[in-house]
Amino acid sequence: MGRFLFRSVISIIVTMVLVSILLFVMLDPRDGAVLVKILGIEATPEQQESLANQLALDTPIMTRYLDWVIGNDWRAERLIGSDVVLLEDPRTGDSSWWIDEGNERYIQYEVNTDGLMVPLVRQPAGEYIKEAPVDLWETDAEGNKFFWGLDAKGRGALWDDSGATEFISTQTGWQELAGAPVDYIPIRKGVLRGDAGISWRTSRSISNAVYLRAGNTFKLAGLAFVVVMPLALLFGIIAGINEGKFLDRFISIVGLIGTSTPEFVSGLVFILLFALTWSLFPSQSADLIGTGLKPKHYVLPVLTLTAVELGYVIRMTRASMVDVMKAPYIRTAIIKGMPYRRVVLRHALRNALMAPITIIMLHINYLVGGIVVVEAIFAYPGLGDYIFKSAVFGDIYALAAAAMVTVIVAVLTRLFGDLAYTLLNPRIRFS
């Protein structure tokens, strides 16, 4: 058992490393498509270049991969020469990086038109006040002036005296800003430490969004699971013990049609019936992060998931039940005159449920996939919706982080499935 667990954990770690490399290499923005997406099609090549620099897309893929996985705050700390900390802004709930100078003094920098650094000192309420400009230029071996610090957006930034311009996003569009840094490090702790950086689409923390939305998705998936499983096991067993009869054919065909009807079709039909015609339940649960979802928001998504999932689990349970009912010990039990009900409940059921348990565990993977579509239809603020929107935008770090979460869920449930199977099956447990 211990060896089995050890091997599983090693295998999971290798899988996760492979998945993260695969995701990163595949999603790597080879052309400027994502820059156009963020800036709009009217952006000039200079603006695109500036943005690529600000997002650190001009660094080698290996560096970006390591930054993404294990973070780059330590790299920034070495360049800046002092500790950096992530502090939450109480006004917005977003976090930003600050240089920690000790004594509760946290600063970022700005370079003014005279070429001097203006320290921005953080106040407890989250805002900053500007202090008198100071000269902090350092000189490298070739006599060029440079300065590593954090800019007002909390990014690691390298200034020199060349007077570069940065194109920054404001309410009114893209503006040029003189006295800008020439190189950037978008600081993050890395996915291993639970920080995947800032989303390009929403300009907010990816990890926070994924955390919130994963919670919503698990609620939906959990509800669907609780509704689907008892029903599916019941119908699967009924179909299995009536193999070949009308009842079996009926349950199987209805289940097959349910499984073959895409979520978006059944979802739309349910919306038409329950929301538009009879006005029983809301059809959209959009943008309810924070305000909380009411029970009525769950009804139609769960119903849609049930319609598509039910048939699949029925099929598995039925096949397993049919196999068991053909086993010699069942025939013996029937021949020796045991009541049929007792044969089914005491002998067949226990053995028949073994196979579905592992398959149901594997099926959670499929359930998460189906949820992407259901969330898109019902505008449900879950992980699937986030994955879909990030994919459409080309927000690769957000997509990769959210996809990693779904993969972790899949691998862990597979492990639990294997464990459950091992524990339930004496032949494996004692070998």
Next chain:
Amino acid sequence: MTTETRSKAPTVWSNIANYLKLVSESRIATIGLAMVLFWIIVGLTSFVWTPQDPNASLGIPNRGIQDGFMLGTDRIGRDNLSRTMAGTQVILMKTRIPELSVGAYLLGIAGISAIVLGLVALPWASDKRTRQKGFIGLIIAAVLIPIANIIANSTGLNDIIIPKFAIPVGVAIWGVAGSLTLGSTLGLIAGYRGGTWDQVIMQILDALIAFPRIVLYLVVITALGQGDLVMIFAIAVTGAPGVARLARSQALEIKSRDYIRAAETRGESIWYIMFREILPNAIGPLLVDAMLRVGYAVFTIGTLGFLGRGLPPPEPDWGNMINLARPSFGQAPLSVLVPAFAIVTLVVGLNLFADGLNEEITRYQK
């Protein structure tokens, strides 16, 4: 048994033909086949005749059943029936190759050759006698794409454009064929060779299988853009791990049989054993699985079309039709229900076909 019949060893194709003969014995499989054939005939018909031009706005938008538009019109007045008929084409009948430069073709051909060469060389590399040959093949496969890239960039090949055209057989079928080729080769090596080969191959495939299917599709499409060829690639990559698992379990079961021992003693090559001895005997379950996979592919293409990430226009695509009809579902339900009916019946047909065939094959083996 006479010597003549013994000398005729069953091949993959003769076994597939044998299994397909079983179809007529199963009522379920016959019904399924009829449903699939219905859509194949509809698709073929749509090339020469549809009631209206599927891409022209000829009627009043969002109307129900009316003269000349048997199943109503969509929101810009196109005929639902004609569009649903033509929607079969991109899934089952034809694959559209977009306008590409010669350089892009060179890269594509290099990529496909690299995969094929890799699949040929991998079994060789796993066999002691042919290890050198195998590794040389793998190295050549690895450098093919960079070489093609250099040639395409250094010459003027990127400027010569080949216009778009279509090749026969649809996206779903090419995709499943791809996952069968990839998956069964890898699965057979893993199962027959065992040991490190098994562990390495299955570990890599496990990483792919860990993705929820639709998420992997979205990742591939985000990375490579929308298009028929990308969809084929996505279907092949997503399906390969499942096929490999099945092929592996079959190979594990078959490899201890006497005729494999005999072939090994005769000194047959690993290729002969894998594809002439094991594969023909494992083809039944793989065939059934492939039918189900075509069904999944149709389902997923529909889902991606609904999400607006599926096959590109202008040819109608069922999922996309439903997506476009969604805002006016209340006024024109037929625009959603007709393509939905198409997806459901085609998927149900493929499922029934596979189920019936499976029942017959297992009965035949017992």
